[in-house]
Amino acid sequence: MTESPTRSAADQPGADDRSASADKYGRQASTGFTLSGALRENEAHDHPSGPDLGGGGGGLPPRRRGFEPLFRFFTTGAGILVLVIIVAIAAFLITKAIPALSANKANFFTYEQWFPNDPSNPRFGIAALAYGTLLTAVIALILAVPVALGIALFLSHYAPRRIATGLGFVIDLLAAVPSVIFGLWGRDYLAGPIGDLSAWLHQYVGWLPLFGSGGPYGNSILLGSVVLAIMVLPITTALCRDVFVQTPTQNEEAALALGATRWEMIRTAVLPYGKPGVIAAVMLGLGRALGETIALAMTLGATFGVSVDIIHTGGNSIAANIANAFGEANETGRGALIASGLVLFAITLIVNVTARAIIYRRREFAGGTS
Amino acid sequence: MAKRVEAVDVTAYYGSFKAIDGITMTIEPKSVTAFIGPSGCGKSTFLRSINRMHEVIPGAKVQGKMMIDAEDIYDSHVDVTAVRRTIGMVFQRPNPFPTMSIYDNVVAGLRLNGVRKKSVLDDAAEKSLRGANIWDEVKDRLKRPGGGLSGGQQQRLCIARAIAVEPQVLLMDEPCSALDPISTLAIEDLIGQLKDRYTIIIVTHNMQQAARVSDRTAFFSIEKTGDPGRLIEFDDTTKIFQNPAEKKTEDYITGRFG
Numbered sequence: 001m002t003e004s005p006t007r008s009a010a011d012q013p014g015a016d017d018r019s020a021s022a023d024k025y026g027r028q029a030s031t032g033f034t035l036s037g038a039l040r041e042n043e044a045h046d047h048p049s050g051p052d053l054g055g056g057g058g059g060l061p062p063r064r065r066g067f068e069p070l071f072r073f074f075t076t077g078a079g080i081l082v083l084v085i086i087v088a089i090a091a092f093l094i095t096k097a098i099p100a101l102s103a104n105k106a107n108f109f110t111y112e113q114w115f116p117n118d119p120s121n122p123r124f125g126i127a128a129l130a131y132g133t134l135l136t137a138v139i140a141l142i143l144a145v146p147v148a149l150g151i152a153l154f155l156s157h158y159a160p161r162r163i164a165t166g167l168g169f170v171i172d173l174l175a176a177v178p179s180v181i182f183g184l185w186g187r188d189y190l191a192g193p194i195g196d197l198s199a200w201l202h203q204y205v206g207w208l209p210l211f212g213s214g215g216p217y218g219n220s221i222l223l224g225s226v227v228l229a230i231m232v233l234p235i236t237t238a239l240c241r242d243v244f245v246q247t248p249t250q251n252e253e254a255a256l257a258l259g260a261t262r263w264e265m266i267r268t269a270v271l272p273y274g275k276p277g278v279i280a281a282v283m284l285g286l287g288r289a290l291g292e293t294i295a296l297a298m299t300l301g302a303t304f305g306v307s308v309d310i311i312h313t314g315g316n317s318i319a320a321n322i323a324n325a326f327g328e329a330n331e332t333g334r335g336a337l338i339a340s341g342l343v344l345f346a347i348t349l350i351v352n353v354t355a356r357a358i359i360y361r362r363r364e365f366a367g368g369t370s
Numbered sequence: 371m372a373k374r375v376e377a378v379d380v381t382a383y384y385g386s387f388k389a390i391d392g393i394t395m396t397i398e399p400k401s402v403t404a405f406i407g408p409s410g411c412g413k414s415t416f417l418r419s420i421n422r423m424h425e426v427i428p429g430a431k432v433q434g435k436m437m438i439d440a441e442d443i444y445d446s447h448v449d450v451t452a453v454r455r456t457i458g459m460v461f462q463r464p465n466p467f468p469t470m471s472i473y474d475n476v477v478a479g480l481r482l483n484g485v486r487k488k489s490v491l492d493d494a495a496e497k498s499l500r501g502a503n504i505w506d507e508v509k510d511r512l513k514r515p516g517g518g519l520s521g522g523q524q525q526r527l528c529i530a531r532a533i534a535v536e537p538q539v540l541l542m543d544e545p546c547s548a549l550d551p552i553s554t555l556a557i558e559d560l561i562g563q564l565k566d567r568y569t570i571i572i573v574t575h576n577m578q579q580a581a582r583v584s585d586r587t588a589f590f591s592i593e594k595t596g597d598p599g600r601l602i603e604f605d606d607t608t609k610i611f612q613n614p615a616e617k618k619t620e621d622y623i624t625g626r627f628g
Binding site for chain 2: 248250251254256257258260261264268269272273275
């Protein structure tokens with residue numbers, strides 16, 4: 001061990017204490033210190049930047065080894081691990097999906113139904129599922145983002161500090177509720193009120209195709225979207241609040257000194273400053289909405305079909321369908337579900353790249369002053 | 371359009387801490403008045419109480435009267451935003467809106483006033499930027515972000531933004547303390563030009579600057595840390611620097627304390 005402490009440390013991650021001490025003792029042996037040297041070494045640990053680093057008689061202290069290479073090895077390894085995991089996931093999805101896709105008798109991108117388990121004639125398509133995934137996510141964001149921005153601005157610029165702290169805690173608590181609870185609550189409690197709302201919407205704005213259905217109401221795109229909206233609210237709110245709180249005081253005072261009211265100050269200084277952060281927050285919310293599985297599996301009608309109507313019983317999403325259909329799927333059926341997972345993977349990738357592109361494009365205007 | 375500022379027994383607090391105590395002074399229109407004094411003497415606090423920016427800080431409040439041409443801005447029926455539109459302010463650190471272009475920065479105040487017409491905004495932008503001696507430097511890049519300018523240019527941009535709404539009074543809180551000597555000179559020249567049209571009040575730590583730019587000088591001081599700041603002496607700048615009436619002023623001017 002004393003011959004090559006660095007390599008032994010590299011071979012045995014987690015043995016850093018031992019290898020570091022081996023290095024320490026090796027160095028002490030060469031400089032001729034024994035017990036007093038060890039004590040000095042401890043002092044040196046207490047004052048790492050002190051002039052006397054236990055190097056012994058005069059000159060610059062020797063370079064301290066041991067921990068640095070080990071830490072670099074650890075961080076590099078962690079970085080590589082991420083890449084390996086992503087590649088492994090993509091490879092898994094693609095290799096499992098290919099046999100099912102080649103057995104598919106229907107067009108995977110335009111077919112709306114899902115019969116992959118028919119041994120002689122497997123037919124399945126992503127159209128209805130992808131449509132339902134995007135539709136529920138978009139409606140959820142339309143419902144959640146204005147509320148999230150309102151709460152975030154209230155917490156950052158309107159509420160007294162004590163109320164802001166308390167309310168912020170409640171919001172964070174909402175983020176900690178497991179999604180299956182939201183699903184249960186949505187299906188067993190919220191379905192009634194949303195059904196009533198659906199009937200009301202149909203009666204008064206039924207000329208809109210969105211609310212064209214005369215019923216039955218129940219597990220619908222609208223119900224799923226409302227539950228999703230509640231679920232993406234906490235993370236979006238928390239991120240927006242963090243961004244708004246960071247607005248430089250000098251920007252806020254610049255607006256106020258020009259005669260801005262509180263709202264005008266927010267519009268002039270806070271919102272433009274926080275825009276990239278708000279976009280990031282919305283995209284994170286969108287990511288959560290797109291990938292949400294169990295709550296939608298419990299609140300959507302699990303039908304297949306593309307319809308602009310959002311109040312009629314029905315609706316489905318990629319993730320919800322995987323949860324619902326995996327249990328009774330055969331080999332091809334599982335492959336088909338994995339293929340749909342690949343599409344979901346691609347959608348979230350596109351969403352993320354788009355968000356980053358938006359943030360990057362405005363970067364020049366987002367920097368701090370002076 | 372320049373107006374007289376008349377403070378009557380103005381006292382300001384941060385929470386329970388009294389920062390300035392009983393300040394009474396009259397500042398004539400179309401003049402440059404410099405506030406000098408050691409750190410913590412309340413000169414910035416008093417400046418910020420002139421356009422009601424002091425009360426922006428949580429817990430801060432002001433007592434007394436602040437008359438702008440015989441109208442008390444602390445009267446309960448007065449609209450705070452109107453006060454701040456009448457009394458422009460330039461801050462210690464240049465603070466252009468980082469997300470806005472140079473043009474948008476200059477017209478930000480006009481837009482807050484509801485001006486939408488492009489020709490009006492264009493005219494005001496050019497006039498204000500010329501007024502702030504920065505037009506020639508930025509006229510070809512009005513759509514570029516204001517944060518890309520040098521510190522001195524940013525500060526002149528902020529002055530342009532402040533004068534674009536045609537205020538009656540212009541407050542400057544150590545406007546050159548974050549700038550190099552050449553930029554400082556540019557701002558001082560600008561102050562000399564602006565006093566033809568505005569009542570200018572400038573807080574400065576630089577006594578040479580006070581002597582160079584101001585007509586009148588007010589000296590503020592505190593007895594010791596924790597005491598409220600008081601106005602010690604207020605007179606013509608030449609008198610303050612050559613023949614001050616108060617011993618404290620003389621000690622400060624000659625560098626014996628502070």
